[in-house]
Amino acid sequence: MGKSDSWPTKSLLPNYDVFDEYRYFEPATEYQIVNCRREMAVTICEDIWNTGEIPLYNRFPLDELALQQPDMVINIAASPFNYHQASIRKQVLRENA
Numbered sequence: 265m266g267k268s269d270s271w272p273t274k275s276l277l278p279n280y281d282v283f284d285e286y287r288y289f290e291p292a293t294e295y296q297i298v299n300c301r302r303e304m305a306v307t308i309c310e311d312i313w314n315t316g317e318i319p320l321y322n323r324f325p326l327d328e329l330a331l332q333q334p335d336m337v338i339n340i341a342a343s344p345f346n347y348h349q350a351s352i353r354k355q356v357l358r359e360n361a
Contacts, residue, residue, distance in 0.1 A: 274308035276321050282344055285310075295328040302336060305329035309341040315359040326360050 273292035277285040298304045311325040326337065337360075343349060 274311060275323060275325050276310040276314055278310050278320075280320075283310075295325055295332070297329060297332045297334040303332075303334045305332070305334035305337045307337065307339045309339070309343065312337075312339045312360055313356055315356055 274285075274289060275292040275295070277283075277289055277291050279286050295305075298306050305326070307325055307329070314321045314324055329337070341353075343353075346352070
């Protein structure tokens with residue numbers, strides 16, 4: 265798949281805890297980077313959280329996007345508040361890096 269100027273769609277839809285995203289969204293099936301003077305891989309929330317020894321999903325959006333060699337990755341998220349959220353998010357980002 266080539267590079268595109270279209271905006272990304274979310275691919276990993278959580279359906280646990282406070283999340284019920286399959287009610288509102290359909291998962292993306294293709295991955296594309298965005299060109300905005302730099303080539304950016306834009307992911308949405310859950311798309312970076314599929315880490316650890318037992319991942320929740322069998323798809324890995326960042327692995328697919330890395331094949332397109334973006335200059336940077338931007339993750340857009342709005343998770344429910346949790347006192348430890350910042351440190352947990354940093355660990356997830358480390359695992360993805």
